Amino acid sequence: MDMALAAKLLAESRHHRITGSEVKAALDPKMIIAPPLPSMTPTLRDWVERWLALKIDVAASTHAEYTRLLHHRVIGDLGGLYVDQISRFDHLDPWKASLSKDLAAASVHKYWAVLCMVMRDVVPHYRPDNPLDRPPGQRGNGLPKLTPYRAYFLTTEEAQILLDACPEQVRPLIQAALGTGMRLGELLGLRVGSVHLDGPLPTVRVEQTLQGDGSFAEPKTDASRRSITLTGGLAELFAGLVHRRRRSDLVFAAPRHGPWNANNLRQRFWYPALAAAQRCPEHPPASSGRADRAAASICDCSTYLYQRPRFHDLRHSHVAFLIDADWDFYAIQRRLGHASIKTTFDIYGHLLGYGDEQHLSQLELRLPTVAAASMGCGPR
Numbered sequence: 001m002d003m004a005l006a007a008k009l010l011a012e013s014r015h016h017r018i019t020g021s022e023v024k025a026a027l028d029p030k031m032i033i034a035p036p037l038p039s040m041t042p043t044l045r046d047w048v049e050r051w052l053a054l055k056i057d058v059a060a061s062t063h064a065e066y067t068r069l070l071h072h073r074v075i076g077d078l079g080g081l082y083v084d085q086i087s088r089f090d091h092l093d094p095w096k097a098s099l100s101k102d103l104a105a106a107s108v109h110k111y112w113a114v115l116c117m118v119m120r121d122v123v124p125h126y127r128p129d130n131p132l133d134r135p136p137g138q139r140g141n142g143l144p145k146l147t148p149y150r151a152y153f154l155t156t157e158e159a160q161i162l163l164d165a166c167p168e169q170v171r172p173l174i175q176a177a178l179g180t181g182m183r184l185g186e187l188l189g190l191r192v193g194s195v196h197l198d199g200p201l202p203t204v205r206v207e208q209t210l211q212g213d214g215s216f217a218e219p220k221t222d223a224s225r226r227s228i229t230l231t232g233g234l235a236e237l238f239a240g241l242v243h244r245r246r247r248s249d250l251v252f253a254a255p256r257h258g259p260w261n262a263n264n265l266r267q268r269f270w271y272p273a274l275a276a277a278q279r280c281p282e283h284p285p286a287s288s289g290r291a292d293r294a295a296a297s298i299c300d301c302s303t304y305l306y307q308r309p310r311f312h313d314l315r316h317s318h319v320a321f322l323i324d325a326d327w328d329f330y331a332i333q334r335r336l337g338h339a340s341i342k343t344t345f346d347i348y349g350h351l352l353g354y355g356d357e358q359h360l361s362q363l364e365l366r367l368p369t370v371a372a373a374s375m376g377c378g379p380r
Helices: 003-013 020-027 044-054 060-078 088-102 105-120 156-165 171-180 184-188 232-242 262-277 312-324 329-336 341-351 357-366
Strands: 203-205 227-229
Touching: 044 060, 044 105, 060 088, 060 105, 088 105, 156 171, 156 262, 171 184, 171 232, 171 312, 184 262, 312 329, 312 341, 329 341
Parallel strands: none
Antiparallel strands: 203 227
16 A cells, blocks of 8 residues: 555544654654654643733733633643643643533533633643634534523512621622622621712612632722612611711621622521521421521521522512612613623613503504404405
8 A cells, every 4th residue: 555545544534633753653653763852842831820920901800710610620630741741632622521520510621711811821831722612613622511590580579588697797789789780799898988978879889809818809890899878768778887986897797897798798697697587487397406407498488588689689580679679781881880881781681671652552553453353364
């Protein structure tokens, strides 16, 4: 067989995942093939450390999250590979499958996205391509399918049930979240000096947020830095919270007057409040013991919550209240701190009505009428 034809068939049988030296060795075993030269590129471990050291264009909290992800399953699983030798077939696809066995789909996407940013900066210094980019002709990277979270929009009655179940230490916080739509970090970072109650419209000003690591940071976008008007009831609530307190004090401080730890707040107060809100007073769940504290009632009464909302669902519920009160979507966008009104419509557009009675009446006038006799299918 012709040597060129044999080489072609061999390459095709291996789906072209073969080097020229391997082809020569397979076709002529007597041929002495020099060993490949050692790579002159850095290992992924070294490149990641360099990338993190030079990544100065993100917030400290974002940088900390990048560091956590890269040091955990990126360096831990792939750190010894040279950046020019990392391939999708041999390394990235098996790594992706391993992540999918251990982590939720959203976490797999997060690891992939961060490593993709790291490898993007390798090009063109040490390799001509980024192996994490979507392959040409394919619709995606083969990552596990994401299941979007379905927001829970509390009704006024459900919000009252939840509020009544909250302990006194966090009840004002929950009430403020429902009344302003502020994110948890924005509420926990709010200081007395950002509450303005003397003008014609009482407002709170979002000027900093509490991060997951306990530090304070400015809002990530200009749109997030905003003023939020207060209803009369909320103005009274905030008046009591800031009375005779220093401007630098946190409005919503932990029991020892320092900043909250968000996880501690959820474990000590939020989750117990949800458990209490999911228990019907007349038909409590038939359970006992510490392991069953989160058990919910199963009756058809309207005196308890049928679902377990996240804290962020208080923000979603606030928007539902605004839409029900006929607020303009541009005003809602500014109140939430969305950079684009498209974001507001994408999340909450389905809450808009499809046409009220007056609009339907006007539509009826414009539609052609159909005589009752013509509805049949008899002979003409």
